[in-house]
Structure formats: structure tokens, C-alpha cells
Amino acid sequence: MTSETIQIQQLLERIAALLRGERRNKLVELGLLPVQFDALCYLGECNRYSDTLMALCEYLGQTKGTVSQTLKVLEKKGLIERHADAKDKRVIHLKPSETGLALLAELTQSPLLCALYTEHGFDSRLTSALAALLKQLQQTNGGRAFGVCHQCRYNQSPAEGHFQCGLTGESLSEADTQLICREYEHID
Numbered sequence: 001m002t003s004e005t006i007q008i009q010q011l012l013e014r015i016a017a018l019l020r021g022e023r024r025n026k027l028v029e030l031g032l033l034p035v036q037f038d039a040l041c042y043l044g045e046c047n048r049y050s051d052t053l054m055a056l057c058e059y060l061g062q063t064k065g066t067v068s069q070t071l072k073v074l075e076k077k078g079l080i081e082r083h084a085d086a087k088d089k090r091v092i093h094l095k096p097s098e099t100g101l102a103l104l105a106e107l108t109q110s111p112l113l114c115a116l117y118t119e120h121g122f123d124s125r126l127t128s129a130l131a132a133l134l135k136q137l138q139q140t141n142g143g144r145a146f147g148v149c150h151q152c153r154y155n156q157s158p159a160e161g162h163f164q165c166g167l168t169g170e171s172l173s174e175a176d177t178q179l180i181c182r183e184y185e186h187i188d
Helices: 003-030 034-045 053-060 064-076 098-107 111-120 124-141
Strands: 080-084 092-096 155-159 162-165
Touching (some): 003 034, 003 098, 003 111, 034 053, 034 092, 034 098, 053 064, 064 080, 092 098
Antiparallel strands (some): 080 092
């Protein structure tokens, strides 16, 4: 590794540690582990193709058994709900409950980053650079990207205000196009 690579890694790890530490105290009060909150966050941001146990396993990089235990805790605390698929009853979809959505609304945004933004703003180049870094890391890692639908190569808009997934052929609402999808592929 080069010294620049090490420096980038250290900076990213320190930023992540600050953000995790900020949230940790509230999670402790609620009796939640960070991975449980990560699962809840994902379920609050993913679309109908991506709200299953296996998609969550891929997103978190965890085994089915570990994620199943995480989901049991979230369900016991009333933070998620399970729903059978309308077309295939074997498929179970996972969604945050009203309580889970309220918790996400409270904890998703970092007060530290919000205060920094209010005081100094962010240069759009920072967002672009971080997005590009994430894309490169995902491509190098070879795993699924889990990107936002409207930025996916499969996203199609055959008519004004109408959206369709080019992979599944299914119609999408405008709200669907703002969610994370496990089938996401970068536009090159």
C-alpha cells in the first residue's frame, strides 16, 4: 500500500468511527446493536426487489443465520414487519413498522454532519468524490452495488412521469426510483 492509500483508509475509518460513536449512545438506550440499526436503515431505503432476507445478507455481508437473528430482535422490538409476496407466498418481504420508521427519522441524519453543513456547507465535489470512491471500491470488490434505482442502467422512462425496470419489465413509481435496489448496475 502507498502512504496515500493508508491515509485515505485512516481518514475514512476515523470519519466512520465518529459517525458510529455519535449514534451508539442512542442505540444503547434502545437496546440495539449497530448491525441491527444498519439492517433497519437498509430496509427503510430498499425497494420491493431488495427487501428480503437474502438481499439483506448480501448488503450487510453477513450469513443467513446471523441476519435471521438480527431480524428476530427487530421484529420482537416492533421495528419491522414481515409480509408474504402477493405472487409467491414463499417469498417474505421485510419492511420497517411505523415505530421503525419513526426511529429511522430520528436517527438517520447525523447531528454532527448536519451542524457542520449548517455552519460551512459542503462542496458538491466532496459528494462526487465519495460516490466515485464507493463505486470503485464496489467494482473492485465484485459484490453487488446496491445503488439508487434512478441512477441504474436498467431504469427506463418510456413516457414523462412513467418509469420501468428494464431488467424485470415491471412498472415503477417515482418513489420506487428513489430506493436502493440489489439489482442495481452502474451506468458506464
